[in-house]
Amino acid sequence: MTVLPSVELTVYAYDCDAFGHLNHATALALLERARWDSLARGPGSDLFHRNGVMPVVRKANVEYRAAVFPGDVLRVELTVPDRGTTSWTVRHVVTRASDSVPVFEADVVLVCVDRTGRPTPLPDELTALLGPRTSGAHATRRVTVEGGSAELTVDVRGDGLPVLFVHGFPFDRTMWRHQVAALTRYRRIAPDLCGVGDSRGAGDEYSMGRYADDLAALLDSLDVRRAVICGLSMGGYIAFELVRRHPERVRALMLCDTRASPDADGARRRRDELAALAGREGPGAVGEQLIPNLLGAATRAERPEILEQCLAMSRRYSVPGMAGALRAMRDRPDSTPDLPKIGVPTLVMVGAEDPTSPPAVMEAMAKAIPRARYVVIPGAGHVSPLEQPLASSRTMADFLDGLPPA
Numbered sequence: 001m002t003v004l005p006s007v008e009l010t011v012y013a014y015d016c017d018a019f020g021h022l023n024h025a026t027a028l029a030l031l032e033r034a035r036w037d038s039l040a041r042g043p044g045s046d047l048f049h050r051n052g053v054m055p056v057v058r059k060a061n062v063e064y065r066a067a068v069f070p071g072d073v074l075r076v077e078l079t080v081p082d083r084g085t086t087s088w089t090v091r092h093v094v095t096r097a098s099d100s101v102p103v104f105e106a107d108v109v110l111v112c113v114d115r116t117g118r119p120t121p122l123p124d125e126l127t128a129l130l131g132p133r134t135s136g137a138h139a140t141r142r143v144t145v146e147g148g149s150a151e152l153t154v155d156v157r158g159d160g161l162p163v164l165f166v167h168g169f170p171f172d173r174t175m176w177r178h179q180v181a182a183l184t185r186y187r188r189i190a191p192d193l194c195g196v197g198d199s200r201g202a203g204d205e206y207s208m209g210r211y212a213d214d215l216a217a218l219l220d221s222l223d224v225r226r227a228v229i230c231g232l233s234m235g236g237y238i239a240f241e242l243v244r245r246h247p248e249r250v251r252a253l254m255l256c257d258t259r260a261s262p263d264a265d266g267a268r269r270r271r272d273e274l275a276a277l278a279g280r281e282g283p284g285a286v287g288e289q290l291i292p293n294l295l296g297a298a299t300r301a302e303r304p305e306i307l308e309q310c311l312a313m314s315r316r317y318s319v320p321g322m323a324g325a326l327r328a329m330r331d332r333p334d335s336t337p338d339l340p341k342i343g344v345p346t347l348v349m350v351g352a353e354d355p356t357s358p359p360a361v362m363e364a365m366a367k368a369i370p371r372a373r374y375v376v377i378p379g380a381g382h383v384s385p386l387e388q389p390l391a392s393s394r395t396m397a398d399f400l401d402g403l404p405p406a
């Protein structure tokens with residue numbers, strides 16, 4: 001991801017509304033000021049003018065975190081996660097300079113237009129600044145896995161080293177939305193497991209082995225020989241199974257908020273109760289029981305939309321898909337003896353407030369894996385990639401960028 005010079009800006013009274021807060025219109029204007037200042041620190045703010053083009057905003061997505069008042073100094077970090085032929089995206093991460101409190105984040109899509117206002121390819125001087133084109137190959141594909149046993153829906157984006165994202169329970173592939181958007185130097189592959197979302201599975205045969213075999217067949221269908229396997233929680237259990245059954249497919253591991261040990265007796269009984277609940281009241285009822293307790297305190301208090309997104313994911317399970325996943329987790333083997341045998345580079349990442357695979361458990365797991373890197377994500381519970389997308393994506397990008405050549 002291309003990094004542009006960061007800038008600091010002061011908020012003036014005229015940037016704020018009658019209550020003293022920065023408002024949406026002036027936030028966008030501040031971001032524009034930040035982009036021009038950043039340009040001035042690089043190739044010069046006349047870059048567009050001297051090339052006979054102009055940038056215009058096509059889309060802006062802003063997520064506000066904290067109020068801003070006159071006199072605050074804001075630090076704006078700018079990166080370019082995506083660049084096409086005529087357009088590019090600038091990600092702005094804005095913090096208060098005095099105490100580094102995050103105040104807002106914004107993705108702004110800009111398009112290059114000529115003097116008549118028509119979109120035009122970026123001039124060479126701009127492409128040199130923004131870095132190589134990220135592939136426009138963003139597709140949702142439905143892949144039928146070997147033997148026709150399942151039809152998996154998968155998001156496939158970009159080029160480069162493949163990274164297979166395996167979701168947790170009761171989530172779906174959209175829990176990786178930020179990493180699929182941000183890790184632009186890699187080929188991101190994010191499927192819904194069978195029985196989840198738009199993916200269909202056959203019959204009642206759910207097990208970690210079956211999920212792993214489906215994913216190996218999915219990699220075949222995409223002509224991928226080896227991938228980095230990134231699994232969260234249940235996705236981590238499946239990653240262990242891939243290491244056991246298909247070691248030749250695993251280039252590296254990113255294990256998020258997961259555990260190697262199997263269910264204890266009480267947890268196994270609970271799986272059966274939840275499967276019965278899914279049958280009686282539908283998959284959403286299981287999501288409502290589980291998900292609020294999985295998220296970190298700050299997520300619950302300040303980001304209600306994340307809870308909503310997770311609940312929506314749980315409602316996308318079929319009843320057999322949900323009961324099957326619960327049974328598969330209930331019966332999963334102990335992966336602890338396999339940890340010292342893991343021979344590929346491994347990242348172990350955990351939300352600081354994860355209640356089900358807490359940092360102490362994850363740290364012990366990391367210590368058992370030769371040379372694993374262990375990272376705690378502050379301000380996150382069990383779903384760190386969704387709760388703290390920037391820190392999680394940055395941690396993953398650092399790990400992926402540092403992988404030794406295959």
Ligand code: MLT
Pocket residue numbers: 167168169170232233234235329356382
């Ligand atoms: C998950 O996120 O996949 C679940 O918390 C895993 C589990 O229930 O063991």
